[in-house]
Structure formats: structure tokens, C-alpha cells
Amino acid sequence: MELFKKIKNNKNIFVLLLTTTFFISCTSDYTDVDTDTDGTTVAPLDLLLTNTQVSLKNINDFNNYTGTLLSVYTHQTTAREEQDQYGVRADNANLQNDWDALYLNLTDIETLIKQGTESGDLVYVGIAQMEKAYLLSVAVDLWGDVPYTEAIKLKDGVISPKFDNQKDIYTAIFALIKTAKTNIASNAGAKKPAKDDLFYGGDTSKWIKFANSFQLKLYNQVRLTDIFDQAGFNALVAENNFFTSLADDFQFVHTKNQTPNDERNSYFLESYNSTQFSTYQSPWFYEILKGMNPTIHTNNPDPRIPYYFFNQLTAGEFPPDQGDQATGDPNADYWDKSTGFFTIRFGSTGPDRDHSAESSYTYPGIFPTGGRFDDGEGFSLSTLSAGSGTGVAPHRIFTYAEFLYVQAELILTGKLSGDVTAKLREALEASFAKVDQVVKNSGSTQSIPVLVGSPAVTTFIDNIITEFTAASADKKLEIIMTQKWVATYGDPMDQYTDYRRTGYPVLANPLSTTKEYQLNNGDGFPLNDSQTVQNNPFQQSFYWPQNELNSNQNAPAQKNPGTYKIFWSK
Secondary structure, rough: HHHHHHHOHHHHHHHHHHHHHHHHHOOOOOHHHHHOOOOOOOOOHHHHHHHHHHHHHHOOOEEEEEEEHHHOOOEEEEEOOOOHOOOOOOOOOOHHHHHHHHHHHHHHHHHHHHHHHHHHHHHHHHHHHHHHHHHHHHHHHHHEEEEEEOOOOHHHHHOOOOOHHHHHHHHHHHHHHHHHHHHHOOOOOHHHHHHHHOOOOOOHHHHHHHHHHHHHHHHHHHOOOOOOHHHHHHHHHHHEEEOEEEEHHHEEOOOOOOOOOOOOHHHHHHHOOOOOOOOOOOOHHHHHHHHOOOOOOOOOOOOOOOHHHHHHOOOOOOOOOOEEEEEEEEEOOOEEOOOOEEEEOOOOOOOOOOOOOOOOOOOOHHHOOOOOOOOOOOOOHHHHHOOOOOOOOOEEEEEHHHHHHHHHHHOOOOOOOOOHHHHHHHHHHHHHHHHHHHHHHHHOOOOOOOOOOHHHHHHHHHHHHHHHHHOHHHHHHHHHHHHHHHHHOOOOOHHHHHHHHHHOOOOOOOOOOOOOOOOOOOOOOOOOOOHHHHOOOOOOOOOOOOHHHHHHHOOOOOOOOOOOOOOOOO
């Protein structure tokens, strides 16, 4: 069933199968005389660029890619599948899909670079090089050592590329970004990107801002390693040409179009466009947003909650699927009676985890998916498809708000000058502004309040700043990383990296000797922490896909992901 779901929803796999079939069917000698002299054998630069960008946005995305896994590992969501308890295996379909998509895209990017260089259209070349730099960084951040110098060389007879050292790849990434900036800034070539550039519409100034901001992010990741280049870092800071507003966000904009391809947000399709749940909202994440956690943001509820989560149940409504009215037992793995929030816990072995409670579970809201804003009135599953939302929410890959948190971390750790408290406030304000922007662009017909400038947001931010001012240096880092984690809900790649680098945000821990969840409905059926377990260690990196190891004679032996760390890890 799971394999059928992956193939059904993955058009890239379908195209790959067709392409493979085509090449196999054309290997016989009799087809050699059937040559199409009219069709082009070289893809135009504009079509190549668009194709690489659509493919790039899929990396780490939801539905068929590792976003579904990473969101559980960062405790923004929960699941009943193997990502629960950090149990992702080497043959995981989502893992394999990202590996295949990444290297197939790198192949197209190399073609784009080659053709653009030959034709002198260097803006195309520079953009392709930035895409390559981004994809390589993702590959290292997920897997560590990966094929690089010998990858994408099938035409040269390399069918088993060696796995390069992860530090060496990162060093090459920094050099590649510098070259990309030079090519983009050159404005050379008769052909220039425009509408075929789905990220910035051919705006080279925005591409250079992204290159600089992304490079600063990478410097932050390696700041404690021996490949940190202080001179290069200083030069980048002196250039001072970074993201300055939400308009600079590096994101893929989804639309409501459903034909000929469904262009809606992938997390929306995974949640609202399915008759069964496979991704659930994390109660750990929820409790921190609610201000329930006793160690951080206590009694400071986050105004983004109704934008992040949509509850089918209204406040006080008894769960209709499995609840026992006679005894008052909701038969819920996790249910907040005061709001209607209903989900399952990470690592749960409780008797209520596997109930089919489709009419009770909380959905992801309008901000991460373009789904519904929670107005407190609930919504019936039977009519959900008629008014569930538009699915118009971007895949936020690297945003202005996230960049501000990067700067705050660099200031706090002494790598960048500035006022860290002021930078944190700036990052918080940008995070709320981003929610408003997504809501405005979603096309929702609901009446949704604006967050920026509201009393609730002002109070929340002031309370965060008060908490931050009184905190120790380590607690300050935790606050920065926690708020960055909150702001990036729905796009968890960087938060998986941040946790491995810094140990923050603090994640749910079934092995803890203290009470894990704070919720007490007072209904006589309290949560039992002993029902949550963890049988696997946190994976410091992902397994290399088993198919790659089976087919690549130069691949290393399979790693232990619980101990194999990325070089910048804590």
C-alpha cells in the first residue's frame, strides 16, 4: 500500500520509468535508421532552468520526499511509520527519492552549465551553479560523504563514482558560490532568464543576495570546524549585500492549479488531499507553542497557533471517532479538551495510538500548507474537501526571517558584531510578517486576522525578549534556535541541521526521567508518559540508500546513522 502511494503521487518516478522504457526499447539495431531529423537534440536553456528549479523544490519537500521524515525527527510532526522513534531504514522510499531526485537534477544542472558556458550565457550558468551549490550542501548535510568529483560522469564511463570527503565537498561549495556570483553579476550573454526563473524571475540582484545570505548560513554551520575561512567570512560581511526583506526569500511559490499537474503545496496534498492521515501534529511542538513547557517560553502562548494548526474539534467537543461517552474516556493518544487539538505522541505504545480517528485529528494549518485557518468553529471531515483551503503556500527553502536568526546566532557567538537582542526582535517580527504574507497570498476566503501589530503579537515578542535578556548565554542560544524552529514549521531541513550542530531546540525525549508532557485535561484520563518509548538512537545522519550501495562498486560499507556524524555536528 505504501509503495503504491509513493508511485501514485510521484510523477517524477513515472517519467523516469517512461524514459527508461524508451531507452531500452531503442537499443535494437533496427531503430538506428529511424532518426528524427526535425526534433532538437539540445534542450533550450530556459526549459532546462525551469526543469531544474521544479526538481530542486522537491528536495526535502513533503509527500514523496524527506520533509516527511525530517519533520518527525525535528518534532514538528509525528507519525506511525518508521520515522517514529528515529527508525528510518536504508531502503526507505522517501530517502531513495531524494537521493535519486538530487543526482538526476545535478545531471540537468551540469547540462545547463555546459550549454550556457558554450553559448556565453553566463547568467544562466551562475544560477545553475548556485542551484548546484545548494543541492551539494543538502547532500552533505543529510548523508555526509557522497559522490561529487566523479558523479554525473556516465558519459565518461564512470558508473561507480567514489564517495568524496564531506569537508572537501563543502570547501568546493564555497568556491562554487564565488564563481556563481561572478557569472551572475557579469550579465553576459544574449539570452537572459526571465519567467523561466521560478525563484526570482531573472532578477540577478536577488540571486546575488541569496548567494551571499546562503554563504553566510554555511559559514555559520562550519564556524567551529577547521574549514572555517575567517578571511572569506570577513570579506563576505564587508560586502554587506544580504537579504533585506521578505521579498528576497528563496522559496518555491505554489499555485492552486491542479491540471495538467497539481501545483498545490506538497504538505497540503499529503494532509488534505488524502482520505487517511500519515502525518500528525507534534504534541511536543504544540505544548511549546501553548506555553506549557516548564523550561522555555512558559506561560507565553504563541499567537501563530491557529495559523499553524487547524482543529476539526471545537473546544470541549468530545472526540467522535473512538471516545466513550459513557465513561468519559476520549480514547485519545493526545487530546487538549480546551482547544480540540488531537494527535498522537512520538514513540507512543499506548492503546489509543492506532485508532482510526480521521474525524478528530488536527490538520496542519494555513501557514505551512495553505490549508484552513483555525477560527475555533471546527470543520467536519465529510465536507473538508469543499472548504479545506487552497493549497497555496510556498515551499520556504531559505527565507529572510531564517537569515535573521542565522545573524543572531553569529552575533551571540562572537562571529558577527551587533546587538543580538535587537536582531532577535527583528527576526521575530519578520517571522510574524511572513505568516501574514503567506495568508494574504493564499487566496483563502476565510476572515483571518493580521498578526503584525496586534496586541497579542506585541505581548508575545516582548515576553520573549524579556526571557532572552535574563537568560544565560547557553539559554540565549536555545531561545534563538527554538524560535527559528517555530518560524520554519513545514520546512524542517535546516532545523535537523541546527539540532545536530547546537543541541537545540530541545526535542521530545521518551527516555526522560521527568514528565514529558504537561497537559492535564482534568478528565480522569491523564497522559501516561510510560507509554512513550524510544528504541533507536537519534540518527546523526541518514543511511546511504541501499540501492546506491548495491549498485556502486566504489560505495563504502553502510554506516551506523546513530554514530556517523556530519563534520560540523556538535
